[in-house]
Amino acid sequence: GAGVSQSPSNKVTEKGKDVELRCDPISGHTALYWYRQSLGQGLEFLIYFQGNSAPDKSGLPSDRFSAERTGGSVSTLTIQRTQQEDSAVYLCASSLVAGGKNEQYFGPGTRLTVT
Amino acid sequence: GENVEQHPSTLSVQEGDSAVIKCTYSDSASNYFPWYKQELGKRPQLIIDIRSNVGEKKDQRIAVTLNKTAKHFSLHITETQPEDSAVYFCAARGLGQNFVFGPGTRLSVLP
Numbered sequence: 001g002a003g004v005s006q007s008p009s010n011k012v013t014e015k016g017k018d019v020e021l022r023c024d025p026i027s028g029h030t031a032l033y034w035y036r037q038s039l040g041q042g043l044e045f046l047i048y049f050q051g052n053s054a055p056d057k058s059g060l061p062s063d064r065f066s067a068e069r070t071g072g073s074v075s076t077l078t079i080q081r082t083q084q085e086d087s088a089v090y091l092c093a094s095s096l097v098a099g100g101k102n103e104q105y106f107g108p109g110t111r112l113t114v115t
Numbered sequence: 116g117e118n119v120e121q122h123p124s125t126l127s128v129q130e131g132d133s134a135v136i137k138c139t140y141s142d143s144a145s146n147y148f149p150w151y152k153q154e155l156g157k158r159p160q161l162i163i164d165i166r167s168n169v170g171e172k173k174d175q176r177i178a179v180t181l182n183k184t185a186k187h188f189s190l191h192i193t194e195t196q197p198e199d200s201a202v203y204f205c206a207a208r209g210l211g212q213n214f215v216f217g218p219g220t221r222l223s224v225l226p
Contacts, residue, residue, distance in 0.1 A: 031212065033213075035216075041218070043216040043219065044203065045213060045216070048212065048213050050212055056212075091159070092157065097212060102208060105161075106159050108157075108158050109158060
């Protein structure tokens with residue numbers, strides 16, 4: 001079946017503008033994660049959604065970052081008033097949290113460049 | 116919260132030799148430990164994982180060992196090949212279902 005998809009694949013924006021990044025998880029996966037990966041760095045956790053539970057927002061770096069997951073499926077990560085330090089690849093992952101199945105499947109990422 | 120350390124940050128081996136990457140974690144409640152391989156410009160791909168009720172798991176040339184008492188786990192790659200060159204990330208997942216990743220190891224397999 002289809003894997004995790006993300007759009008856009010690349011986004012160039014001017015400093016101060018808002019951006020929205022979209023993630024379509026694998027159908028039936030109840031868990032969805034957002035990560036940020038700066039050039040040559042590891043994966044920085046941002047936010048985690050699990051079913052209808054309140055999301056774990058502990059990784060969001062500032063109040064300019066927010067995320068929603070509508071209907072338990074598609075998720076949107078919004079960055080307001082973008083700054084140059086927001087430039088990174090934003091990765092989304094989903095997993096089936098049931099019966100011990102924990103494997104995360106990653107999307108291709110959105111490369112965000114703030115000029 | 117959970118903290119994951121990973122060593123070494125870079126590793127170069129000759130083709131055919133073995134490579135070992137080690138990770139430590141801080142939260143004794145963590146119960147699932149995956150390893151990901153990320154090639155340049157590509158998404159991370161799961162290569163092997165281990166749960167806290169198992170001490171070792173092997174899949175062809177790749178193996179992972181877990182020492183719960185010491186809170187460390189290691190990735191072992193035998194008979195390395197040039198296509199094994201990539202960045203490898205370990206991760207730990209705790210009771211909160213959140214994953215914490217190590218900083219990564221850049222493995223270079225020299226022909």
